[in-house]
Amino acid sequence: xxxxxxxxxDLLFTLKNLDLREVVSxxxxxxxxxxxxxxxxxxxxxxxxxxxxxxEVIGEITGERIAPRSRQxxxxxxxxxxxxxxxxxxxxQNLEDLKKAGVMGVILPREYGGLNFPTTxxxxxxxxxxxxxxxxxxxxxxQDIAETICSFGSEDQKQRYLPRFACGEADGSxxxxxxxxxxxxxxxxxxxxxxxxxxxxxxxxKRFITNGCAKIHLVLxxxxxxxxxxxxxxxxxxEKTPDLVVRRIEHKMGIHGVATAELQYNxxxxxxxxxxxxxxxxxxxxxxxxxxxxxxxxxxxxAEAAYREARKYASERxxxxxxxxxxPAIYDMLAKMKANLAASRALLYETTRTVDLxxxxxxxxxxxxxxxxxxxxxxxxxxxxxxxVLTPMSKALSTEAANKICYDCIxxxxxxxxxxxxxxERYYRDVRITNIYEGTTQLxxxxxxGGVKKRVLDxxxxxxxxxxxxxxxxxxxRAILDGMYKKHVEAVQYIVDKKEAADQPLHELRARNMVxxxxxxxxxxxxxxxxxxxxxxxPVAERYIRDAAFDFERNCNIIMSGxxxxxxxxxxxxxx
Numbered sequence: 001x002x003x004x005x006x007x008x009x010d011l012l013f014t015l016k017n018l019d020l021r022e023v024v025s026x027x028x029x030x031x032x033x034x035x036x037x038x039x040x041x042x043x044x045x046x047x048x049x050x051x052x053x054x055x056e057v058i059g060e061i062t063g064e065r066i067a068p069r070s071r072q073x074x075x076x077x078x079x080x081x082x083x084x085x086x087x088x089x090x091x092x093q094n095l096e097d098l099k100k101a102g103v104m105g106v107i108l109p110r111e112y113g114g115l116n117f118p119t120t121x122x123x124x125x126x127x128x129x130x131x132x133x134x135x136x137x138x139x140x141x142x143q144d145i146a147e148t149i150c151s152f153g154s155e156d157q158k159q160r161y162l163p164r165f166a167c168g169e170a171d172g173s174x175x176x177x178x179x180x181x182x183x184x185x186x187x188x189x190x191x192x193x194x195x196x197x198x199x200x201x202x203x204x205x206k207r208f209i210t211n212g213c214a215k216i217h218l219v220l221x222x223x224x225x226x227x228x229x230x231x232x233x234x235x236x237x238x239e240k241t242p243d244l245v246v247r248r249i250e251h252k253m254g255i256h257g258v259a260t261a262e263l264q265y266n267x268x269x270x271x272x273x274x275x276x277x278x279x280x281x282x283x284x285x286x287x288x289x290x291x292x293x294x295x296x297x298x299x300x301x302x303a304e305a306a307y308r309e310a311r312k313y314a315s316e317r318x319x320x321x322x323x324x325x326x327x328p329a330i331y332d333m334l335a336k337m338k339a340n341l342a343a344s345r346a347l348l349y350e351t352t353r354t355v356d357l358x359x360x361x362x363x364x365x366x367x368x369x370x371x372x373x374x375x376x377x378x379x380x381x382x383x384x385x386x387x388x389v390l391t392p393m394s395k396a397l398s399t400e401a402a403n404k405i406c407y408d409c410i411x412x413x414x415x416x417x418x419x420x421x422x423x424x425e426r427y428y429r430d431v432r433i434t435n436i437y438e439g440t441t442q443l444x445x446x447x448x449x450g451g452v453k454k455r456v457l458d459x460x461x462x463x464x465x466x467x468x469x470x471x472x473x474x475x476x477x478r479a480i481l482d483g484m485y486k487k488h489v490e491a492v493q494y495i496v497d498k499k500e501a502a503d504q505p506l507h508e509l510r511a512r513n514m515v516x517x518x519x520x521x522x523x524x525x526x527x528x529x530x531x532x533x534x535x536x537x538x539p540v541a542e543r544y545i546r547d548a549a550f551d552f553e554r555n556c557n558i559i560m561s562g563x564x565x566x567x568x569x570x571x572x573x574x575x576x
Contacts, residue, residue, distance in 0.1 A: 002067070004128040005052075005059030008304070010342060011124060014349050015052060017533055023118050023353060024048075026360035037110045051121045057101050058125050062132035066094050070133035070257075074426055077256040080249045085213035085259045094136055095168070098129075104140075105166025107147050112158060113166030119290075119359070120352040123297045130301025134430035135257030137298045138210050144290035145172035145218050149237065152274040152283050157237065161216060173214040174287060175206045175263060183443055185220065185280055186230040190265060192221035200236060200272060202265040208250065208437075212261025215240045218287070219270065220279050233279040238270035254429030289387065291438040292395040293355060296348050299402035299434040303344070306402075306409035306427040307337045313424075314412050324412070333408050339543040340401040346526040347397055347519070351390040358383035386460065389451030392444035397519055399435035406431045442512075449511040452518045453496050461485065464525035473538060474528060477545050481524045484552050488517045491559040509570070513555035520548035 108114025190204030
């Protein structure tokens with residue numbers, strides 16, 4: 001029997017030791033929800049027990065059912081006939097298994113049929129689903145669409161749509177990208193027009209739409225005639241209709257189990273979700289934050305599968321009368337893969353915890369004014385700022401690390417890893433999209449750099465330093481991180497002090513170096529924190545921190561030695 005929760009000590013450690021007390025208390029309204037719903041927990045221990053029970057069910061489904069089907073789903077994929085997408089029977093069975101488990105509305109409130117689980121627990125499910133079949137996550141992970149309707153839709157919309165998502169009767173897609181817009185969503189042109197009765201209709205094209213054959217669509221459209229920027233965009237909900245045509249599905253490098261579609265809107269009836277003009281600036285930004293977390297978990301799940309495949313192969317493959325995992329070149333690769341897995345997981349779940357706190361305090365801050373205390377306002381602002389840095393930082397780290405892990409998985413397999421007969425090549429194909437969609441790594445750097453320059457994480461970094469002793473190996477590693485942190489703050493200030501307009505290209509050029517160094521320090525502290533709880537984790541923390549120290553120095557030297565003349569030198573290299 002294979003269970004993707006119970007066979008993963010790192011994930012079990014995270015579930016047991018990540019402090020979610022404040023999160024759960026806020027989600028359960030100080031545990032008063034149990035008076036309204038029999039399934040609501042009575043206290044924190046009850047909540048954790050409930051989370052683990054559901055996670056174990058998903059662990060069994062992913063390990064015993066979904067994973068064994070993944071190779072066939074990848075090879076055969078969905079069919080496209082007469083503008084209709086027909087998902088593979090095994091994909092349909094996978095979704096049916098998850099639906100029967102009652103997890104299609106994990107993060108929705110119980111009044112709409114959901115489980116009211118924190119994003120942290122949902123993300124653990126996402127990681128396990130992705131480990132079993134990376135493409136299935138692109139269907140399971142679309143629950144963020146329902147959450148967007150829950151957060152910004154009217155009560156009537158919530159009542160009509162959310163129970164359908166929660167029971168698995170309806171699926172969704174978020175229709176943002178267009179043939180010419182790509183990441184530049186401000187340039188979206190699909191038109192939303194109103195008739196004289198006030199009814200909305202959508203006309204135009206969308207491209208690269210995951211699960212574009214869905215029953216319910218969230219659509220970013222230009223509702224304000226004569227506008228060309230993000231302030232003219234609104235969010236709409238529409239249902240599947242003959243006027244919404246799936247023109248084709250893409251032939252992709254990986255993620256074969258899910259259909260990625262090109263859509264044509266021919267005066268499709270729709271309804272406004274939320275307020276005019278907030279489509280991009282608030283609603284899509286909220287949706288994208290959720291997507292960053294989901295893709296971080298997808299990348300982590302695929303990387304977990306690749307690491308395990310590499311380790312298994314290395315222990316079984318013999319060369320020169322010994323298994324290849326005995327060769328320093330191989331076990332060094334495996335150790336680095338493991339350290340980067342642990343680093344990605346530590347940052348991801350620190351991020352989800354912050355996102356859960358941000359979401360909870362934002363809801364309280366938007367409640368009746370008489371109930372909004374100064375503490376609620378302060379917490380809402382604080383966690384909003386922290387989440388705005390951690391979500392792109394997590395996606396950048398998880399997806400880049402996962403790509404390297406899957407690359408090394410093939411390398412360890414040698415020529416056999418390049419063959420279609422082994423799963424190694426599938427993991428490599430599937431993971432490649434993760435640092436591209438829902439915002440490329442380059443865009444994650446853009447999203448995170450503002451908070452890095454403003455030193456948003458300094459308070460949390462100080463809290464982590466305060467919990468680490470100064471003696472022993474932990475003290476030695478703490479001293480390394482402390483030295484890195486001081487140099488990093490100095491390097492960031494060096495760039496911040498360059499305030500002339502001519503210096504702006506340098507700010508942008510060195511953004512990645514600064515974000516990477518912030519990540520090295522922050523994640524190193526998280527891993528040291530965890531090593532103090534479980535001594536077995538100390539070698540992982542040491543490997544990550546010592547490796548990070550070398551890359552940190554390189555980044556720091558680049559930052560501190562740079563001036564605007566280096567911009568022209570870069571261009572000279574390109575033009576050579």
